[in-house]
Amino acid sequence: MHSLCVKVPKKDAEKTRRYLAKLGVLADMKIKKYGEYVLIPVKERIDGFELCEDDFEEKKRGKKIGSxxxxxxxxxxxxxxxxxxxxxxxxxxxxxxxxxxxxxxxxxxxxxxxxxxxxxxxxxFETIHKEFGIRLKVDISRVYFSPRLATERWRILEKVKDGEIIFDMFSGCGPFSILIAKYRRVKIFACDINPHAIYYLIENIKMNKVKGIIPLLGDARAMATSIRADRIIMNLPHSSFNFLDSALKAANKGAYIHYYEILPRENEKEIEIVELAENLGYKIEILEKRRVHPYSPSKDMFSFLIHLI
The missing domain is CATH 3.30.300.110 (Met-10+ protein-like domains)
Incomplete structure (x- = not known):
């Protein structure tokens, strides 16, 4: 069966397989060797890896577990x-x-x-999740957490510079904030309206021994009135657009906004984002529009990197 696959050196094969298994993107096919490399079949495109396509043998199982x-x-x-x-x-x-x-x-x-x-x-439902050198305690029945955004979180970390002020508008248990604070000297306002999320955020700050995170319990709109940030993270993909005006008000000139939304596969959301900003008196540019991962047969999660000029 033909499939998209990740191509890695033999020495990295098992580590990569375990990581892809955690993301839940391994295809139900047998891994194969290709010279000095190993081809690992996957269900979707994964950022940060060399991708190719090849034919694979299906695994023989009585029951398919699926994704x-x-x-x-x-x-x-x-x-x-x-x-x-x-x-x-x-x-x-x-x-x-x-x-x-x-x-x-x-x-x-x-x-x-x-x-x-x-x-x-x-x-x-409480567990400790590990990714990129951090540990995240979370009760998944009380706080939303997606392991599929691990690569996305690392991608944002790579853009962050020491000294930035960051507003994590929908922080959850802190996966974005904890990772950034682990590797950068920054100040982060981490906000969530869910008290259980803030409880686990505080637990994770202690467990990872990170500094610079200020937990805020409440509505992100209210918090935005008293915050000025150089970088804003908007990971609320079903409702982000309703908060974009608040994010713009909290953004310093030259700030970056990482905006996420579930959208039809073919869309022109960037036009709507620019129009909203202009109507509010802000000049922005969309530096990047990316498909993060599939959401449904007709929709994907998209990421937009917005820059205030």
């Missing part, structure tokens, strides 16, 4: 009607030694983006 996320030691399966989740959960536990719990996700709801979860195996 799933791994947060810490918890595997999260998307709900589909008629699926034997107990058998799938037992299969995951057998195949992945790092998985201790398996949960079914019935969808995200509410302004706080909470997953509706049911545990199939294991007890409790």
């Amino acid at each position: 799933f996320d791994i947060v810490g030691d918890i595997a999260i399966l998307k709900y589909k009607e008629g699926v034997d989740y107990i058998s799938l959960a037992e299969g995951l536990i057998r195949e992945h030694k790092n998985i201790k719990k398996v949960a079914v996700d019935y969808g995200v709801s509410g302004f706080e983006r909470i997953r509706n979860l049911r545990l199939i195996i294991g007890e409790g």
